Amino acid sequence: MLSLGGGGAKSTKPSFVSYVTPEVLSPRLDWEDFDEERNPVLKHTQDDLSQRGIFGTLLCTNFRVSFVSDETPLEEMTQHFKNKLYGENDIPLMCVDNIYGVYDEKKKLITKGMLKNKCPSKMIIHCKDLRVFQFCLTYTKEEDAKKIFQGIAHHCLEPKSLKCVFAFSYAASSSPEVQRSQRTVMFDSKEDWTQEMKRTKANLRIVGYNFWMKYGCAMFKASTLPVPQEDGLMQGYMERMLHAVAHTHLYSLKLEDLSETLPTIQDIQQSYNKFKQFFLIDNSTDFWVSDVKWFSTLENTGWLDIIRQCLQKAVEVVECLEKENTNVLIMEEEGSDLCCVISSLVQIMLDPHFRTLTGFQGLVQKEWVAGCHAFLDRCNHLYQKDKECHSPSPVFLLFLECVWQMVQQHSPAFQFSETYLTVLSDSIHVPIFSTFLFNSAYQRESTMKAEAQHLQRGPLNCPAVWDWSVQFDCKAQELFINPLYADKLKQDKAIRKVPRAKHQRQLSLPSSAFKTPPKKGFFKDETESLKKMLRVKRISRWMASPDSPAAATREFYETWQRRPLDYHGLLLPCLDGPAMRLWMQRYLRWIPEVQILGGGPVAITSMLAELLSQVQDLRRELDMRSCWETEAESLQLRPGPLALTRTSLRLSSSFPFASNRNWTFKPAIPTSLLQSLMVTDRLASQEDETNEVISLV
């Protein structure tokens, strides 16, 4: 065994020595071509806290950059959540965000022009799913190192044409029986739309809005297919349709121009670029240094604020629809970026159907794919440098972030889990799915047709991302389901039983033994008197200024909040500062310093899932017994939660991601305690017991 760096303790990551020939590469996709850059004798180290690494082979195909280490991975752990398409050490080419080279201890961003330069001693790859890979090339023959480096850089940095995207060779070679096992409505045919309209008709309150949305999208589709460039025509359609809607429903109509009130897509891009840097961490020292000013740096990126603004806008729209019964027309320059975000969010808030897994997938299909969100440009799949006409921006990710905030706040209302959202956000950068590859349905169809002709085959069959079996097996897919989800049936009962948790104020009061004075409207009285008191004192900062734009929706939120919570009715997010949280699972999952071993939210969800399956088993058992009453075999109860929690002891908070990394049992202790808190207050130097000391003297 070779290991780099000192230290006696067992390495946090397994060390590898022997070399593998590519034939051993098990998860290799059949349709994958190996490129010239195959380089079987490249050694590599993956740096960590302890500066040790793994030796192995680095190769680059037309789908991915892949590192093959030879130690058989720890079985058990790897089985949990395995992506069939790419493994822990594979990076799909589209997922590469930036490549850095380390020349003489200096980190430099690799751009196209630098390819001819000499090969760096270390190559750092930042991925769009926030993984960071560090490959050390010093142990490699210089020629090989140069070859692989240039190969990777070429594949990842050069602009390419849509034709070269791996999806087409994948679709061409994948067996035709990989059918879309659809439960998701794709909204690519007229029937889907009529179906959806029928569905929403039932719900009269929201029909005005939904109707419009659907109509709008249908229009979009109709106009983009034959003549993709003619904006004027579309404008005409819009106006006529608008009138139609307004007339048929006799409601007033409100125009909401998003480009005036919300950040531009360039702002979003900038903010996200700043934001993600704090999660692409190269080493432990950087980690603890960035820990010090964490909250203010987070705030300075503005990302959370953008999320808040989007949710805020969505709540405003909901208020119009719900309270004032006004139709709303949301518009922006192209009508397919923030419009998609807001309209999808509004529908999630209003309609419980879109909080189910299939409903949500249908929503994305309807608002984003059929709604012609320019995925190809926004995700910059083709590495176009021309930022003017293809401004990249993580708009779809922003939408997922907003949904995540809602899932976080009202998790029983959603059928899907945060893991699902995380996986979905990763899948954007897997160049296999037709869902995220095109700017419009028109582009999709024409490209597919051309490509099929080129390959001289029948119609190409690109899977949609919703066909999760392409990526995960059934067991892994179970993690997409939120065990907290309250079904409609259960909900009715639950409402009667526990309308709302006791307010915290009452929790700690002795209830039986010591009775509090019965005082109704206790809280209200108190705030009223407080307000009165404050008015007298004229302390303006204590009062919320009524002019702030948020004030109106705040009232709407508060009236909603006072009503008993119905997970199958209207759902509003809380937008207060403390309520906006960081999507820990997505952003922190690869960072070893923040892993909580045997803890984290996974501890809860795994226990819940286990219990849920036990209840279901029992129910099945009971059903069976009441049918065949004579059956007398003894009941075999499944092992209790203990069996699972024993394994969950070993799970880290990043589960199910990075689960086959062996997280260390060593605690992550901050390295820079001293720098972290410079309180230059006089208080800091003040002695603890000033008076005591005096009295002693």
Next chain:
Amino acid sequence: AILRSSGEMYQCSCSCQWNPDLEPGALIFISCLSVGKDVTYICPFVGALRGTLTVTNFRLFFRGISRDPAFVLDLPLGVVSRVERISGASSRGDVSYVLVCKGLPNESWRISKVNDHYELCDSYPAALVVPVTITDDELRRVAAFRAKGRIPVLSWLHPESQAAVVRCSQPMSGVGGKRCKDDEKLLQAIMDANAQSHKLFIFDARPSVNAAANKMKGGGCESEDAYQNAELVFLDIHNIHVMRESLRKLKEVVYPNIEESHWLSNLESTHWLEHIKLILAGALRIADKVESGKTSVVVHCSDGWDRTAQLTSLSLIMLDSHYRTISGFQKLIEKEWISFGHRFQQRVGHGDQNHTDADRSPIFLQFIDCVWQMTQQFPAAFEFNESFLVTVLDHLYSCLFGTFLYNSEQQRVKEELAKRSVSLWSFVNSQVDEFINPLYVHYPAHVLLPSVSIRHLQLWVSYYIRWNPRVRPQQPVHQRYKELLAKRAELQKKVEELQREVHNRASASSERAGSPTRSITPVQTFV
């Protein structure tokens, strides 16, 4: 009437909780749980003794009747680690209880009575655990060298490695670097008590600057020259004044309105979470040294009753799963905080009007906040839930219960607190169901290593901002889990019933074979 003018966050609301009928002292003495008369205590030194055994909810008290002077055994329950029942072989069925105080006394540690009348140190409990090799006279000399006489005493002993967590106050080395032979011997003895390691870690909770500043006032820290094989580590936790100021700023940020757009930077400017991080990081280092290093540690700050209490109790929670149960946590507070003289009265300001008093500081609140952070990271490792922690904090200020009154055990004994007031724990234990975490799973030897990165720390919204009507109390997870547990129990019962019926019928039908079986009404299985 408002008895206290708390400098705390929710002044007006606190007054509402006060019920004048329930003044401490007006209540009967209920903390005495049981009195056993005519009990025999088998003393390892003097043999069997007859007397009365009294168990209150925070101590165990035995008074012998035969000897003169009366033999007294007084143990805070905190040092009792388990009670074993030994069934006598005799025909009369005598049952005697043997106390196992964490395997104490053992060959390296003994229980000293040198502080029996609080003469050695007025802020320590009467019974102290010290290394066997140190005599009481030596302890007295050590007491003269340690600030406020708070000598190094055992707080926790690792059941396997014998690594010890020892707490004390700063040495009075002063500017001249005074030394004390007995103190050095005591620390050496602590190191020797643990055969696994030949090193001792001394954790000074203060920043090194503050420790140096203390030298001017006669205090200071251990020099590594005087204490061989000892390594001194500073944990950079700030003093009570900084913490008080931090909480004041936090209050301004969250109350009455929260500024949305600058929420995070405002939160950061309070430094509250940074202090929490430093305390947790300190406790984590202590726990790590004890658990993986198998090394004994000595923890102190200036006086050893604020930061030291935080650090030792948090590291004990990390190390010992017993302290994560409701009863264990109660013992932990009784032991590390109440017995070892955290100055509750001074820090909270009970019955004191002077709200600008510099001795006030939210040290205990900060400790509970740290515990809460850990419960967030390990949702299944604690037997108690959030409302338990909130309750403890509420009654820290409520004065309903005697638990957090007065500064030291000596004062409590003098004021006969146990007789005149109710313990918070008797209230808690009377309705323990409300405080149970349904997700709790007991893993016996599970050491918690929380992440101390500020990325994982959050403001305890449901405590600090609970009065804000917009903050929705949410614990849907727990609720759902409870529902499911109930459902499972119900279904299990039904299945068992059916099984029994089937069984009965099978036996019945075998008696009168051939008779047609009745049909059972199908069981409703809706949820």
